[in-house]
Amino acid sequence: MAVLPSNSSALELTISMPGFSSSSALPSSVRDLDINQVPSGGAEDEWMTMNIDDEEESSNGGPPRKKLRLTKEQSRLLEESFRQNHTLNPKQKEALAMQLKLRPRQVEVWFQNRRARSKLKQTEMECEYLKRWFGSLTEQNRRLQREVEELRAMKVGPPTVISPHSCESIPASTLTMCPRCERVTTTSHDKGPIKTAITTTTTTLSTKVATPTIQSRQSPAAC
DNA sequence: GAAAGTTGCGCATTTACCTCA
DNA sequence: GGTGAGGTAAATGCGCAACTT
Numbered sequence: 001m002a003v004l005p006s007n008s009s010a011l012e013l014t015i016s017m018p019g020f021s022s023s024s025a026l027p028s029s030v031r032d033l034d035i036n037q038v039p040s041g042g043a044e045d046e047w048m049t050m051n052i053d054d055e056e057e058s059s060n061g062g063p064p065r066k067k068l069r070l071t072k073e074q075s076r077l078l079e080e081s082f083r084q085n086h087t088l089n090p091k092q093k094e095a096l097a098m099q100l101k102l103r104p105r106q107v108e109v110w111f112q113n114r115r116a117r118s119k120l121k122q123t124e125m126e127c128e129y130l131k132r133w134f135g136s137l138t139e140q141n142r143r144l145q146r147e148v149e150e151l152r153a154m155k156v157g158p159p160t161v162i163s164p165h166s167c168e169s170i171p172a173s174t175l176t177m178c179p180r181c182e183r184v185t186t187t188s189h190d191k192g193p194i195k196t197a198i199t200t201t202t203t204t205l206s207t208k209v210a211t212p213t214i215q216s217r218q219s220p221a222a223c
Numbered sequence: 224g225a226a227a228g229t230t231g232c233g234c235a236t237t238t239a240c241c242t243c244a
Numbered sequence: 245g246g247t248g249a250g251g252t253a254a255a256t257g258c259g260c261a262a263c264t265t
Contacts, residue, residue, distance in 0.1 A: 068253055069241080087233085109254060112233070117252085119234095 070110075074100050078107070082114050 070078070081088070081096055088096065088111055090104075097104040 070253085090231090106253080108232090110252095113252065113254085116234080 068106070074102070078110055078114070082111065086115055086118075087111065 077096070077100060081092075085092070088107070093104045093107050097107045100107065
């Protein structure tokens, strides 16, 4: 299962994790849209209070700077451009600035902030994902501990298991489990009662939580 | 070719402003 | 109407790489 944001420009992280819904991990995008709405009670030319000249004046100790609010169209174009490229070369920056009637520096800053927001969202998603994974592992651990306790309690005489291949009864002491792939193999070594008891739980392990994968995660080497 | 200085860029952090509950 | 929280544009400072002298 791949968890992907509704807005592909916001996140690049792809998380594969069976059994988990992505919806709760996604921050609401509604407010993002509202942020760029024209405030009620202000005409658009009044709303764009800081044009190029104003800003240059304020940076030289002039009147205090006013907050620039990008128009919907400006935001749309910037987002579109960001989707294509997360960084701009000087030519692209210049062209975009001209198109948007902004200074190249403003475009540059917007891209910096946009990259930072993407990264923040990605980190939040990773955090959420790790928390869920931790929770599922904790639960799995608890379940297995319980099983071990039960098996310890019913330990009477030499434990045996049914061979998956021949359906014959095999002394459990001859079975071991590969810790990596969790397959049962027969050996002649005696691993002691606890080890063999755990071995008998192999069938239950088939219900284990599948290891979630982040894009870069490598699959374990074949056993 | 090596070292020092310059420039441009990206990023992290901080500040200032705005909106909304 | 005042206020605090959250969002975001902009400023600042730092590190790094490429280039020049």
